[in-house]
Amino acid sequence: MAQDLSRKISAAHDEAKALYVARNPKSQAIHEEATRSLPGGNTRTVLYTDPFPICMKSAKGYQVTSEDDKTYTDFTGEFTAALYGHSNPVILDAINNVLQNVGMNVGATTSQEQLFAKELCQRFGLERVRFTNSGTEANLHALAAARLFTGKRKVVVFNRGYHGGVLGFKGGKPAPNNVDPNDWIVVKYNDLDAATRAIEGEGVAAVLVEGMQGNGGCIVSTEAFVAGIQNAAAKAGVVFVLDEVMTSRISRSGFAGLRGLQPDLKTFGKYLGGGLAFGALGGRADIMAAFDPRLSTSISHSGTFNNNTLVTHAGYAGLKHVYTPEAADNFTETGSRFLLRLQEAVKGTRITFTGLGSVMCSHFVEGDVEVKDVASADDIRENELLKDLFWFEMLEQGFWVTRRGFIALVLETPQSELDRFVDAVQTFVAKYRDVLAL
Numbered sequence: 001m002a003q004d005l006s007r008k009i010s011a012a013h014d015e016a017k018a019l020y021v022a023r024n025p026k027s028q029a030i031h032e033e034a035t036r037s038l039p040g041g042n043t044r045t046v047l048y049t050d051p052f053p054i055c056m057k058s059a060k061g062y063q064v065t066s067e068d069d070k071t072y073t074d075f076t077g078e079f080t081a082a083l084y085g086h087s088n089p090v091i092l093d094a095i096n097n098v099l100q101n102v103g104m105n106v107g108a109t110t111s112q113e114q115l116f117a118k119e120l121c122q123r124f125g126l127e128r129v130r131f132t133n134s135g136t137e138a139n140l141h142a143l144a145a146a147r148l149f150t151g152k153r154k155v156v157v158f159n160r161g162y163h164g165g166v167l168g169f170k171g172g173k174p175a176p177n178n179v180d181p182n183d184w185i186v187v188k189y190n191d192l193d194a195a196t197r198a199i200e201g202e203g204v205a206a207v208l209v210e211g212m213q214g215n216g217g218c219i220v221s222t223e224a225f226v227a228g229i230q231n232a233a234a235k236a237g238v239v240f241v242l243d244e245v246m247t248s249r250i251s252r253s254g255f256a257g258l259r260g261l262q263p264d265l266k267t268f269g270k271y272l273g274g275g276l277a278f279g280a281l282g283g284r285a286d287i288m289a290a291f292d293p294r295l296s297t298s299i300s301h302s303g304t305f306n307n308n309t310l311v312t313h314a315g316y317a318g319l320k321h322v323y324t325p326e327a328a329d330n331f332t333e334t335g336s337r338f339l340l341r342l343q344e345a346v347k348g349t350r351i352t353f354t355g356l357g358s359v360m361c362s363h364f365v366e367g368d369v370e371v372k373d374v375a376s377a378d379d380i381r382e383n384e385l386l387k388d389l390f391w392f393e394m395l396e397q398g399f400w401v402t403r404r405g406f407i408a409l410v411l412e413t414p415q416s417e418l419d420r421f422v423d424a425v426q427t428f429v430a431k432y433r434d435v436l437a438l
């Protein structure tokens, strides 16, 4: 990018950042206070933004309101977990019912957990399912089952894949805080030849893959890639684990349903808990038998809150009565139309939007080429200043988008707000045409 364009972006960025600071004094003060008890004032890394994060006071419907009293339309959607919004009456009723009539922490099995399990099995084609407290745990336990089943240890994963707080893969290697640092084979996403070679290697228990890399920037797999992984795994006797933590909302039966895949195991989380902490793993009965306590060969799968009454009621109510198969298909359609409009709005610029259905991400590509299909986040370098500038400007327009560009739509967002966002993107493109146009 030419020097004068870079200077222009820098100047616009400085101006937008100054406005952000001026607009959010209370958030800044809360952040400064928070640094006295939390490292960097933060207990969830993804939510830290420079110079300080905007602090939210409340949320209702499809909106969130900051401590500085600005109300935003929520396009962050709690990184897909807030699909139901912030006060869906069906979910609130389910939670209130538990508080008033059922009780919390009963320390026993309940009939509700089998009801919820049955619903999940039917919806996502699982023979057996187990609940956890997070998507991270779901993946950890799925890999434990795969290892027990195969008697092997290694796991094939993909660069820029994210499967949880201790299961991240960037720069071609496991993150420094990952579990089992020596057991991973990290392969380029959407590279089927490399994936097949890795799956056929010695000592491989499982291949763990996202149908769309969510955290990695909503990079969608090609049809051939995931289907090829499924075939290669079946041939090599390797357990194929599809991470559906983010993608289970795409279509009535998740990403696997959309592509006609039949993974050995799938992992879940996010909205499926009705907005409460949740995870699940499920699939083939013979592999899930790893957790059957009646068998002497089984392994323990514990977790105080695995079957807690709040999540089993709220999760069930959401799936049964709100995100019905028809609602899931319709919402995916709404998201796809919205994504197409965004892609249209940024044509001929260095911005691109990738994603699937109601989950997507903006990219500000360094270099003078228009990028339409991104096969791997390794293939693009992002202009972080432009990304920031976009974030500042969308906040200014009243949209709660993530700093990294990730967007997860909330079910009840009115069409008028989706339209307004497309307008805001068009305005952004027009305002910075000289630095964005190719």
Ligand SMILES: Cc1ncc(COP(=O)(O)O)c(C=O)c1O
Binding pocket: 079, 133, 134, 135, 136, 137, 139, 162, 163, 164, 165, 210, 214, 215, 243, 244, 245, 246, 269, 270, 278, 279
């Ligand atoms: C694909 C994927 N897998 C697993 C996880 C981890 O889920 P949790 O944050 O509930 O531990 C995430 C979280 O963002 C995710 O996107």
